[in-house]
Amino acid sequence: MTTSSGETSSGLGQGASTGASKRATILDVAAAAGVSRQTVTRAMNAMPGIRPETRARVQEAARQLGYTPSRFAKGLVQGARTxxxxxxxxxxxxxxxxxxxxxxxxxxxxxxxxxxxxxxxxxxxxxxxxxxxxxxxxxxxxxxxxxxxxxxxxxxxxxxxxxxxxxxxxxxxxxxDYDHAAQTALEHLQARGCRQLAYIDRAWAGADLGAPGSVRAGGPTPGTDPVRGVMTVRGQAFARSAAASGMALTVVVSPESAAAARQVTRRLLEDRPGTDGIVVFNDVMAAGALKALADSGRAVPADCAVIGMDGIPLGELLTPELTTLALDxxxxxxxxxxxxxxxxxxxxxxxxxxxxxxxxxxxxxxxxx
Amino acid sequence: MTTSSGETSSGLGQGASTGASKRATILDVAAAAGVSRQTVTRAMNAMPGIRPETRARVQEAARQLGYTPSRFAKGLVQGARTxxxxxxxxxxxxxxxxxxxxxxxxxxxxxxxxxxxxxxxxxxxxxxxxxxxxxxxxxxxxxxxxxxxxxxxxxxxxxxxxxxxxxxxxxxxxxxDYDHAAQTALEHLQARGCRQLAYIDRAWAGADLGAPGSVRAGGPTPGTDPVRGVMTVRGQAFARSAAASGMALTVVVSPESAAAARQVTRRLLEDRPGTDGIVVFNDVMAAGALKALADSGRAVPADCAVIGMDGIPLGELLTPELTTLALDxxxxxxxxxxxxxxxxxxxxxxxxxxxxxxxxxxxxxxxxx
DNA sequence: GACACATTCGTGAACGTTCACGGGAATCAC
DNA sequence: GTGATTCCCGTGAACGTTCACGAATGTGTC
CATH class of the missing domain: 3.40.50.2300 (Response regulator)
Structure with a gap:
């Protein structure tokens, strides 16, 4: 039997009951189990080269002391787990x-x-x-x-x-590839027979340019400089795509929430009652748009078609179920x-x-x- | 000018262009900037007691070497950020x-x-x-x-x-407090005039007891032993609550998804066409139940009321909007x-x-x- | 009984950083 | 011009763990 040769453990024999004094280190466990650091390491990490009974004794000591290996010390010597x-x-x-x-x-x-x-x-x-x-x-x-x-x-x-x-x-x-997305959506709406299209963009977080719901760009000349910096990248793609195929596209902006989109859509429908196709910045906002269409007594998609964006599971649960530009x-x-x-x-x-x-x-x- | 006095830095003068050789340490930065460890520490951590130009020189050296302090070494000496x-x-x-x-x-x-x-x-x-x-x-x-x-x-x-x-x-x-929740929901349904109530529980992950949708407990004797272990804690609370107030409650189980709940609800409505009030394990599954009710041509809540559970934002977007036992x-x-x-x-x-x-x-x- | 060998365990060194302290140079006061 | 003070900066020690190596003990073989 080796007498503990020092190794500077914490002097106090801290009983298991005393409160959170310091933090139990590997040396405390070693001292309590009457072994060395390395043996404790072997016991805690399921390494070979240790007698089963020793391992058990060490583990018991560790348990009693509430020992938890320092992830910092471990990481320092072993090289990071990423x-x-x-x-x-x-x-x-x-x-x-x-x-x-x-x-x-x-x-x-x-x-x-x-x-x-x-x-x-x-x-x-x-x-x-x-x-x-x-x-x-x-x-x-x-x-x-x-x-x-x-x-x-x-x-x-x-x-x-x-x-x-x-x-x-x-x-x-x-x-x-928002250009591709925009083209796909607009073509689909056009093929469906929609003629008065709108896109609901997300309002910039910081910006507060005009009241939400104000019409940003109408007619066939979007994508021009004044628009940039106001529309999102998605919005710009839709504007470009509409311009390229000569469609009229009304762009409105809304804060990023279903409730806000509902309100904005309601106003859009008042401003342009003939709107018969809407694409929305994302599915959550599209849900708000659907609500607004229902509020106004319109049937979807008969009176007005709606396309969302993102493809989150929520879309399937809405009524009517949401057609969307899905991302996997x-x-x-x-x-x-x-x-x-x-x-x-x-x-x-x-x-x-x-x-x-x-x-x-x-x-x-x-x-x- | 102090000549670098050693301190065992990495021998190679690693140019900034050479690939990821080792990892730049504080000593490498110190050597490159011609200062000591401690000065590097002071520069990197915005500590006082360092000349601005020295700080800049050190930071530049750190940047060039791509130095990132080791979170392990830092944590080891400073005591954990939790x-x-x-x-x-x-x-x-x-x-x-x-x-x-x-x-x-x-x-x-x-x-x-x-x-x-x-x-x-x-x-x-x-x-x-x-x-x-x-x-x-x-x-x-x-x-x-x-x-x-x-x-x-x-x-x-x-x-x-x-x-x-x-x-x-x-x-x-x-x-x-599911007992409170169950009581609240069941009382509300009863007050509404619902008489044939059902609760759709989540099927246990592991268990596969009977086909999903099979009726588990009907009539006024739930909460008995055979049921325990099959129903969730929520289910048990509903069974208890129904038994306590003498209501009949049909309990069915469904896997935890809207699609599964839809199917299970459909089957429930075939088995018990008179069902006029349903409580569902959670809101997502409740959305499926709403779909099933629509599928069967029933009006909600006129023909059958539905109460979900959780209070997630989704509920507001459904049609009809979902009444729910909400948790903040x-x-x-x-x-x-x-x-x-x-x-x-x-x-x-x-x-x-x-x-x-x-x-x-x-x-x-x-x-x- | 001597040797090789396997098994079990312990000791110095190293990981990279910060803390505590101390030293040197410059500035200031008188 | 001496001492006190301030401003910079450097050196030993420590954090808690694992790695590499070596020592001690037991087990088998001839």
Whole structure:
């Protein structure tokens, strides 16, 4: 029997009952079990080269002391388990959880951990989210809504994959082919016989240009400079697409909520009663539009067709069921994770070829159009 | 000018262009900037006692080398920033994101980080989720769906707050007063004049007892032993409540999805065409029930009233708008975080008084009932 | 009984950072 | 011009764990 040769454990023999004094370290466990550090390590990590009874004794001592290995010490010596930050503007919008779910699943498969930040309640920006995440993660995936360069600067060499915005100096980016989406939707509505089309865009978060619901652009000359900076990228694509095919498209803006969209749509229908086809920025807002159409006594799609955007599960549950430009959100998550994987393993170079993906919406025909 | 006195930096003068060789450490930056470790620390952490030009020089060197301080080394010496794990069975169900959003917000306010795990896609259990989270977090909040004791054992002394399940040996727990909810709903339906009531329960994940939709308990004798273990806690509360007030309640079970609930409801309406009031396990499934009622040509609530459960935003968007037993999910998140806060700061003792909260649903009257 | 070998366990070193302290140079006061 | 004060900056120590190696003990073989 070896007498404990020192190794500077905490002097006090802390009984299991005394409150949270310090924090039990591996040396405390070693002392309590009458073994050395290394043996404790072997016992806790299911390593070979230890007698079963010793292992049991150590584990019991660890349990009694409430010992939990320090993830910091462990990480320091073993080299990081990678943990990725996930910056999301609003978990309340069903679009994001569907995406996040996919990211978490695939990240977990790779043994990564996901640190989630739902910025936006407090009016924080994507960059602030990255700033908050930065000290804790090895990479970030996020819908930042702009300022990719600044975010990448904060992260330094660590990979950043941004979604739905120009990649800029970010390591990678995933964007969506809104021109294709817009063309698909408008063509479909036209083929259905719709003649007076409208697009409901999301109002810029910061901007407060005119009352919500005010008509932004009518007639065949959208896409001109004054419009830029007011419309979202999606809105610009719709304006371009309408102009290209010579259709008239009324563009209105609405805050990003079903209730707001309902109100805006109601006003739109008063201003332009002949509207017979509406495309909406996202499915949640489209649900509001459907409500407004019902309010006004119109039948959908007979009197007015509606197309949403995103393809969240909610759409199927609405009445009428929502036709939508769907994005396969699990696929988007997969693209983001695989892109990040490539960047982390080095098989992809930041900003290099293959780091900017363009994904397409596809039209899911249901009842509303 | 001090000549670099050694301090064992990496021997190679790694140019900024060479690939990811090792990882730049604080010593590399110090050497590159011609200063010491401590000065680098001061520069990176905005500490006083450093000349502005020196700070700039160090920061430039850090930038060029792509230096990122090791969170492990930092955490090791500074004592942990707390990071909490959030175990969630299914982010796809709108119930959970609403809750998670609240948790993330309040945790962020406290300077915590949230490591999210959406277990359940791969058929994992809550305990496995905790096992995955454990090495990375200082505490866990989660909907584990059982096995709280086992989960607490994995975490040792670290706090565990479980929701919607008996706390067992967990540090804290938040449960819901389903008896009150059931009574509220059933009384409301009865007052409305409903006489043939049904409750659609969620089928147990693992169990496959009988075809989905089979009638489990009819008549006035539910709550007996054979039923236990088949019905959820919510189901049992409804059975109890119905029995207590002498109402007849048909209980059927359905997998947890709108589509499944739709099918189950359809079958229920064939079996018991006189059903004129239905309560459903959650809002998503209630949406399916509404669809089934529409399919069968019934008017809601005239022919049959429907009450959902949870109070997710989706309910407002359905047609008819869903009456529901709502839970204020932000409040639930707040309760969980505050409980955890108390446990972490020591103002609350694990399992002690004030660690088991009972929250109540309130009936939100909309159109469906 | 001597040797090789397997099994079990312990000790120095290292991971990268911050804290506590101390030293040197410049500035100020008189 | 001496001492006190301030401003910068550097060095030992420590955080808690694992890795690499070596020591001690037991087990088998001839």
């Amino acid at each position: 943990s990725v930050g996930l910056a999301i503007p609003d978990l309340t919008n069903p679009y994001y959880p569907a995406f996040a779910s996919s990211v978490v699943e695939l990240a977990t498969q790779r043994g990564w951990h996901v640190v989630m930040d739902d910025y936006g309640h407090g009016g924080a920006t994507g960059v602030e989210s990255v700033q908050h995440l930065a000290p804790q993660v090895d990479a970030v995936i996020g819908y930042l809504g702009g300022a990719a360069d600044e975010a990448q600067a904060i992260l330094g060499r660590r990979p950043l994959v941004v979604l739905d915005q120009p990649a800029g100096s970010a390591s990678g980016g995933i964007t969506f 959100l699990r696929e988007v998550g997969r693209a983001a994770v695989e892109l990040l994987d490539g960047l982390l393993t080095g098989s992809l170079d930041p900003g290099g070829p293959g780091t900017e993906l363009l994904l397409r919406h596809h039209l899911v025909l249901r009842q509303s159009a | 990071s909490v794990g959030l175990a969630i069975p299914d982010l796809t169900n709108p119930y959970y994101p609403a809750f998670a959003s609240s948790v993330v917000e309040l945790a962020t306010q406290r300077g915590w980080h949230v490591v999210m795990d959406d277990y359940g896609h791969g058929g994992a259990t809550g305990v496995e989720s905790v096992q995955h989270l454990a090495p990375q977090v200082d505490a866990v909040i989660g909907y584990l769906g059982g096995a709280a004791d086992e989960a607490q054992a994995i975490l040792g002394r670290r706090p565990l707050v479980v929701l919607d399940q008996p706390a067992g040996s967990a540090s804290g727990g938040i449960t819901f 999910l932000r409040e639930v998140g707040r309760a969980a975080v505050e409980l955890l806060d108390g446990l972490l700061t020591g103002s609350l003792d694990p399992g002690g008084p004030g660690t088991e909260l009972l929250l109540r649903h309130h009936l939100v009257l909309r159109q469906s009932a």
